[in-house]
Amino acid sequence: MSEKKNDKSPALKRSWFQNLKSEFAKITWPTKDRLCREVVVVLSVAILVGLLIVGVDFVLQHLLQLAFF
DSSP states (O other), rough: OOOOOSSSSHHHHHHHHHHHHHHHOOOOOHHHHHHHHHHHHHHHHHHHHHHHHHHHHHHHHHHHHHOOO
């Protein structure tokens, strides 16, 4: 039986990391101000949706209690 060659030679690893580094260089990272604004928007929407769910749950709970008890 012949031994299988190692597919991950050092040259392939080096090439992969070089490609990864070049791809990371293409990324446009957000500024601190933009990141803060987007975090505030996401948190605000999450809180509003949570409150909406709590409100609907509360109303449905009381409507069902009135209907069945």
